[in-house]
Amino acid sequence: MKPSIVISVFLRDFRKQKKRMTLTILAIAWGTISIMLLLAFGEGLKTQMFRNQRGLGEDIVILWGGQTTIPFQGLGRGRRIRFTEEDVDYLKMKMPELKNVGGEYTRWGVTIRYGEKVFSEHLAGVYPCFEEIRTHYPQAGGRFINDLDMQEKRRVVFLGDKIKEKLFGPEDAVGKQVLINSVPFTVIGVMIEKLQMSMYSGPDEQKAVIPATTFAALFGHRYLNLMIYQPKDPEATKALEKRVFEVMGARHKFDPKDKQALYVWDVAENAKELKNIMFGLQLFLGLIGGMSLLIAGVGVANIMYVSIKERTREIGIKMAIGAKRRYILSQFLIEALTITFAGGSLGMSLSYILTEGFKRIPIESDVLSFMGRPTVSLDIGIIVILVLGLLGFLSGIFPAMRAASVNPVDSLRYE
């Protein structure tokens, strides 16, 4: 069959049942828009969630000291486990599977002064690897704390972008002196603005950080508040956890099976869970959208049944002059697919225009920074096209099978 005949048959049908055809095409377009927008919404949310989570750090595990609950080697339960800087070195030495190990001291209510401005802030003493594992990336012109700062206990400070804003305003901060509890520190860098949803002691943008060694010397802290490690293989966090309990248990004399001895926040594992949750959510959203598309599919099947009824005689003529069943079948199948894809492409273009348009509207809001913006990705496009194809096929195949099974004698007599 020539494509031109298929098209002319389609156009003739279209003219004949203009209203019904238009409504069906609109229904398909509407279904496509709903499935696409829901998926786009899910995609935006997913992207935003991952971006937010990356603010804390990727593939890391955070470790706090706990209390023993199992007696071990003659020692009773209820002992506190606390980390020192030596634990950081020990863990690094014992476990070559770890790419980075660091520790953090924290203190609230530390006065930071620049000129006339004085604020009571959150100060942390950290390791140089925090730049990478806790995403403390410096803005251009600055740097993060390095190994030399650690060794020489330098009085240098790295500021979160919000705290820099409060102290300096638009003024350049790097190289300036601030007073931390009346001790002068040199600002060496300011953090790049980042999104951060997960946190354990306030957002990083509100913190000032100094080398851990300097912190210990300045405030006389002996114990780290927490330790952070990052395995070389991000998939291995779950397996390494047991090993960490063994290593630390041997050093601090607690039973490696004592789950209360250390508190573990496996951020990498959380990310995996989040990924699964987001996948489930997207599947759910896709199903809702799919439902409304399904209803539109029923419309296509309906219009096909009507069209076949009206063309019974034409089918009979074609059979009389030698059309095989598969020809009749494919003719109506192509027609159903044409209707579906006409509606589908209309819906897809509208969805694309809507989401792209929404992206361009400059709205700043907390809701948006949490939800992200609906995004149409290539994957979504492919999924929707596949769903449309399946739908067109399903809504076309049954009417088409009916058409192909008519008796030529009866259909020639049909008026």
Add this chain to the structure above:
Amino acid sequence: MIDMKFVRKKYTTGKIEFEALKGIDLTVGKNEFISVMGPSGSGKSTLMNIMGCLDIPSSGEYLLEGINVRTLSANQLAEVRNQKVGFVFQSFNLLPYATAFENVEIPLLFAGVKARQRRDRVMNLLAQVGLAEKVGNKPTEMSGGEMQRVAIARALANKPNLILADEPTGNLDSKSGGEIINIFRQLWQEGHTIIIITHDQNVAKQTLRTIRLKDGTIDNNGNGSAPL
């Protein structure tokens, strides 16, 4: 060409059974020119449907060019209709949205003939029935006689030996009807087997043999006896 042995055809509508053909024995040789007559309900159309492989007999045997039709699948029947039989109907049965050219082209499309050959064949056929000028016209832009000539061209597309015509002049004025019968006569002279179902004595007179049906049986198979 056609060999029928005790062909019966039963239709069942709900609980009512109706026997349209009650045992037909018929032989048609190559290059015959036949008319089939009989009152309404005598089974003329059923006979034609079976001859043209649109329908299969309920019992009995039908051989078309030596092929036993009852053993064929739906697809094989479609192929036989496409290759061995040409139909001409009373109401022309052209596709209303297609031009004369496209209507004649369709059987060739089904047969898988290549575009260039299709084009040549269609142009030849339309010239043969005197419609070379009307290639691009749609059925609504043609007269009844012209439509029937397009239908004849379509029936001839795949060079079938057998042409079956069901009341081909029934919807035409006598002048156009006469022209159509002349075309059939010409096709017969070229070697086709022509079977025309008709009510019209004048049409029947032009053929060489008239088969008369009555109540689903052959009243007179026209062999040896001159038409009335």
